[in-house]
Amino acid sequence: MTRLLSASATVLAIALAAALAGSLEGVRTVLAVAVPYAAFAVLVLGLSWRVVRWSLAPVPFRIPTVCGQQKSLPWIASSRLESPHTTAGVIGRMALEILAFRSLFRNTGSRLERGPRLVYREARWLWLAALLFHWSLLVILLRHLRLLVEPVPTLALVLDRLDGFFQVGAPVVYLSDGLILVSLTYLLQRRVRNPQVRYISLFTDYFALVLLGAIAVSGMWMRYFARADTVAIKQFAIGLTVFRPAVPANLGDWFFVHLALVATLAAYLPFSKLVHLGGVFLSPTRNLANNNRMKRHLNPWNYPVKVHTYQEWEQEFHDKMAAAGLPLERP
Amino acid sequence: MSNPNPKPEELVQIGYQPPSKDWMDPSVEFRKGTFCYSALPKNLNYLGLPNAREWQPFDEDWKLPPDWKQIILDGMKERLEKYRSFRLFMDICVRCGACADKCHFYLGSGDPKNMPVLRAELMRSIYRRYFTPAGRLLGPLAATPLAGGRELTEDVVKEWFYYFYQCTECRRCSVFCPYGIDTAEITMIGRELLNLIGCNINWVLEPAANCFRTGNHLGIQPHGFKDSLDFAVDELEELTGIRVDASINRKGAEVLFIVPSADYFGTPHYYTFLGYLALLHEIGLDYTFSAFASEGGNFGLFNSHEMIKRLNAKVYAEARRLGVKWILGGECGHMWRVLHQYMDTMNGPADFLEAPVSPVTGTRFENARSTKMVHICEFTADLIHEGKLRLDPARNNRWTVTFHDSCNPARAMGLLEEPRYILRSVCQRFHEMPENTIREQTFCCGSGSGLGTDENFEMRMRGGLPRANAVRYVKEKYGVNLLACICAIDKATLPPLLEYWVPGVEVAGIHELVGNALVMRGEKPRSTDLRGEPLVELEAAHA
Ligand code: HEM
Ligand code: SF4
Ligand code: SF4
Numbered sequence: 001m002t003r004l005l006s007a008s009a010t011v012l013a014i015a016l017a018a019a020l021a022g023s024l025e026g027v028r029t030v031l032a033v034a035v036p037y038a039a040f041a042v043l044v045l046g047l048s049w050r051v052v053r054w055s056l057a058p059v060p061f062r063i064p065t066v067c068g069q070q071k072s073l074p075w076i077a078s079s080r081l082e083s084p085h086t087t088a089g090v091i092g093r094m095a096l097e098i099l100a101f102r103s104l105f106r107n108t109g110s111r112l113e114r115g116p117r118l119v120y121r122e123a124r125w126l127w128l129a130a131l132l133f134h135w136s137l138l139v140i141l142l143r144h145l146r147l148l149v150e151p152v153p154t155l156a157l158v159l160d161r162l163d164g165f166f167q168v169g170a171p172v173v174y175l176s177d178g179l180i181l182v183s184l185t186y187l188l189q190r191r192v193r194n195p196q197v198r199y200i201s202l203f204t205d206y207f208a209l210v211l212l213g214a215i216a217v218s219g220m221w222m223r224y225f226a227r228a229d230t231v232a233i234k235q236f237a238i239g240l241t242v243f244r245p246a247v248p249a250n251l252g253d254w255f256f257v258h259l260a261l262v263a264t265l266a267a268y269l270p271f272s273k274l275v276h277l278g279g280v281f282l283s284p285t286r287n288l289a290n291n292n293r294m295k296r297h298l299n300p301w302n303y304p305v306k307v308h309t310y311q312e313w314e315q316e317f318h319d320k321m322a323a324a325g326l327p328l329e330r331p
Numbered sequence: 332m333s334n335p336n337p338k339p340e341e342l343v344q345i346g347y348q349p350p351s352k353d354w355m356d357p358s359v360e361f362r363k364g365t366f367c368y369s370a371l372p373k374n375l376n377y378l379g380l381p382n383a384r385e386w387q388p389f390d391e392d393w394k395l396p397p398d399w400k401q402i403i404l405d406g407m408k409e410r411l412e413k414y415r416s417f418r419l420f421m422d423i424c425v426r427c428g429a430c431a432d433k434c435h436f437y438l439g440s441g442d443p444k445n446m447p448v449l450r451a452e453l454m455r456s457i458y459r460r461y462f463t464p465a466g467r468l469l470g471p472l473a474a475t476p477l478a479g480g481r482e483l484t485e486d487v488v489k490e491w492f493y494y495f496y497q498c499t500e501c502r503r504c505s506v507f508c509p510y511g512i513d514t515a516e517i518t519m520i521g522r523e524l525l526n527l528i529g530c531n532i533n534w535v536l537e538p539a540a541n542c543f544r545t546g547n548h549l550g551i552q553p554h555g556f557k558d559s560l561d562f563a564v565d566e567l568e569e570l571t572g573i574r575v576d577a578s579i580n581r582k583g584a585e586v587l588f589i590v591p592s593a594d595y596f597g598t599p600h601y602y603t604f605l606g607y608l609a610l611l612h613e614i615g616l617d618y619t620f621s622a623f624a625s626e627g628g629n630f631g632l633f634n635s636h637e638m639i640k641r642l643n644a645k646v647y648a649e650a651r652r653l654g655v656k657w658i659l660g661g662e663c664g665h666m667w668r669v670l671h672q673y674m675d676t677m678n679g680p681a682d683f684l685e686a687p688v689s690p691v692t693g694t695r696f697e698n699a700r701s702t703k704m705v706h707i708c709e710f711t712a713d714l715i716h717e718g719k720l721r722l723d724p725a726r727n728n729r730w731t732v733t734f735h736d737s738c739n740p741a742r743a744m745g746l747l748e749e750p751r752y753i754l755r756s757v758c759q760r761f762h763e764m765p766e767n768t769i770r771e772q773t774f775c776c777g778s779g780s781g782l783g784t785d786e787n788f789e790m791r792m793r794g795g796l797p798r799a800n801a802v803r804y805v806k807e808k809y810g811v812n813l814l815a816c817i818c819a820i821d822k823a824t825l826p827p828l829l830e831y832w833v834p835g836v837e838v839a840g841i842h843e844l845v846g847n848a849l850v851m852r853g854e855k856p857r858s859t860d861l862r863g864e865p866l867v868e869l870e871a872a873h874a
Contacts, residue, residue: 196432200431203476275422284416293698293699296680297675
């Protein structure tokens with residue numbers, strides 16, 4: 001509980017500091033210009049550093065976790081996605097993992113009943129919530145292009161239309177906004193209420209969720225209630241992207257809160273578990289083909305080791321082998 | 332044993348509610364029945380491993396080398412640079428908990444540190460303290476529950492020992508993890524690190540030392556190997572009336588056949604061994620055993636990557652010396668993890684061998700064209716499919732069979748259909764256990780990776796509970812009385828497990844059932860199966 005509270009307090013403190021800074025004439029420019037640039041730089045450099053470090057570490061052995069029938073005899077159907085033996089199969093497997101969270105979909109829950117009887121049931125809520133959260137996040141991020149690029153990319157326009165499809169009236173309520181709130185709430189309550197998950201949760205686990213939630217809430221507040229001046233915001237945002245930053249006076253407190261929280265997320269991401277967004281592509285149990293016996297895998301640091309040779313072995317047991325009539329190299 | 336083993340009714344009182352004690356507290360209690368004894372100095376010395384000494388896990392003083400902490404930290408650093416798996420798995424876990432109740436040790440013990448995620452966190456907390464920017468920046472301040480780091484202390488070493496020897500490296504957790512994080516990989520590295528300061532268990536090191544010296548885990552010397560083979564040939568003659576020819580170290584044979592040593596020394600493995608002999612004779616395969624490579628198993632896998640390579644080297648060396656064309660491998664789980672995922676990389680290329688072709692059917696084993704080693708289930712499935720065997724499945728009518736996928740053939744190889752195809756051909760009543768307890772989701776026997784000792788009995792029974800439970804389900808539903816499997820460790824450890832949780836179900840290898848069903852040319856009318864038990868006429872066959 002202390003971990004959740006301290007995570008929430010940290011996020012709140014950042015938000016309040018941002019609101020305060022946004023209202024102070026001199027500090028405002030720093031917050032609106034220096035902080036986003038710095039955070040973005042940390043994100044790009046930090047993430048590249050992480051990915052480079054992973055890539056520099058070799059993959060000495062081909063260790064896929066095989067989840068289906070291997071390719072062996074021609075009349076046995078092999079599982080191309082769960083036990084891929086071709087590059088296309090591996091790409092398919094990775095696509096399923098990244099786009100549909102295939103492995104999480106397998107999730108089961110277990111219960112020990114009298115008897116004893118262990119029973120398992122399907123437990124897909126985590127999968128559903130995780131999937132909704134990530135897809136909503138992606139849609140929301142892409143929709144932001146509307147504010148960052150002029151003319152607005154078609155993708156952002158299309159998403160806008162689809163996402164707002166179910167709504168009449170203004171402002172359009174986006175589907176993704178609702179889903180991200182619901183899914184984040186589910187994930188957070190699961191962390192708190194499930195005793196096992198609570199037991200393993202660290203400060204950073206709560207911090208990530210609360211921070212993302214706060215970003216979502218501040219964004220929505222701006223859109224639906226504070227009715228922020230999107231023309232001013234867009235002007236400011238485009239200024240940032242072309243390195244001619246100008247800070248209009250009418251951005252509003254909520255915008256500064258939103259901006260500071262996003263900057264926090266960006267700077268925090270490379271140093272937290274959120275780097276899974278890059279790491280998932282590199283996982284050697286998933287992105288290697290189960291073709292171990294078909295194609296030799298090379299280990300760059302394979303070094304010679306001390307072995308017991310046949311000659312040493314025969315020497316030790318020579319007489320016994322001779323007596324037993326076993327063939328010998330040196331009779 | 333001094334204190335009697337707990338009864339099943341007691342053992343099954345499992346609380347899954349985590350304790351109030353924070354997991355970052357490393358203290359563990361070495362309770363009898365839940366850990367393995369330390370490795371004897373003679374075994375460490377034989378293998379040239381560091382810090383050989385007399386000690387036991389329940390001792391206060393573990394007699395670690397003075398610079399043990401630096402050794403571990405240096406060892407971690409080295410491995411973070413050598414294994415992408417290790418670095419990545421340290422970095423990207425989101426602690427979603429999807430893996431938590433997938434581990435048989437957690438299901439059987441309720442100990443939260445047996446949740447794969449926490450097992451890994453035992454290591455990750457040290458990683459966060461010593462190897463991340465925040466950890467290095469904050470120093471000791473990073474070793475707080477809030478920051479998620481821990482100081483590396485002797486208590487942590489003891490905790491690692493306890494929990495890394497409470498993981499059977501079965502890789503079930505990895506199937507469910509959204510990033511494929513494989514806790515077995517972390518356990519393997521953890522054991523490797525412990526090994527650097529001499530904290531190992533005898534049940535791993537003694538077989539490894541034996542294997543290094545004599546060629547097999549049991550320390551059977553070449554003449555002893557010949558004796559057991561001769562004995563098996565005699566026995567098979569008594570049972571079938573046919574005298575098979577089984578040669579040892581014969582140069583120029585087409586195929587080298589390597590089996591786990593338990594096959595010719597353990598029960599019920601031995602009946603599978605008889606099955607191999609009958610089968611290979613019947614099809615007239617030109618093969619030889621080797622007394623030098625008289626072990627396919629490789630306990631190096633449970634010690635260090637280097638030890639895997641040291642023990643595995645003899646396979647190719649012997650194939651080259653004997654001048655065979657390719658290699659056939661018997662029924663064994665961890666042996667096949669090594670043969671499938673490590674051997675070619677470590678000790679290949681096997682360019683002096685030929686891509687395996689079955690001389691009986693002409694089938695070319697394309698899937699083994701580089702490693703040149705074929706699993707006997709692949710080989711036999713092909714024989715059956717091509718109609719090369721005369722089989723009388725009624726001879727297995729004593730049994731109602733289910734199949735236990737051993738962890739490694741399932742999750743390292745994907746050898747799922749071959750054994751099933753064979754089983755359906757050689758016996759008439761075969762029933763699967765529930766879906767999420769077989770194939771890639773199979774549950775471990777609970778005694779793999781060198782944990783199958785008597786002193787570890789309670790933990791083994793706990794870890795084997797999910798497997799036993801699934802067996803019990805098919806026993807009650809279909810009257811299953813035989814659990815077939817293709818792993819030497821399974822054959823040794825499932826019988827006591829089933830006796831404990833599901834009395835009345837026996838254990839057999841697939842090739843025992845093949846040997847029973849196989850109608851050999853010129854055999855005498857069989858009155859018994861390979862166990863010497865009378866064949867059963869089945870009335871139900873008419874129903
Ligand atoms: C390639 C892109 C990504 C993939 C494939 C991916 C996949 C996953 C998966 C499978 C989970 C586990 C399920 C869960 O706990 O919800 C997860 C968790 C999480 N992801 Fe991602 N993710 C990606 C990008 C991101 C990004 C960009 C963020 C935010 C900046 C993010 C934030 C999170 C958070 C906060 C959790 C933990 C949820 C919890 O605490 O329960 N992910 N991700
Ligand atoms: S399933 Fe994977 S990401 Fe989730 S807690 Fe387990 S190891 Fe971590
Ligand atoms: S590898 Fe197997 S024993 Fe080890 S943590 Fe994972 S599920 Fe448990």
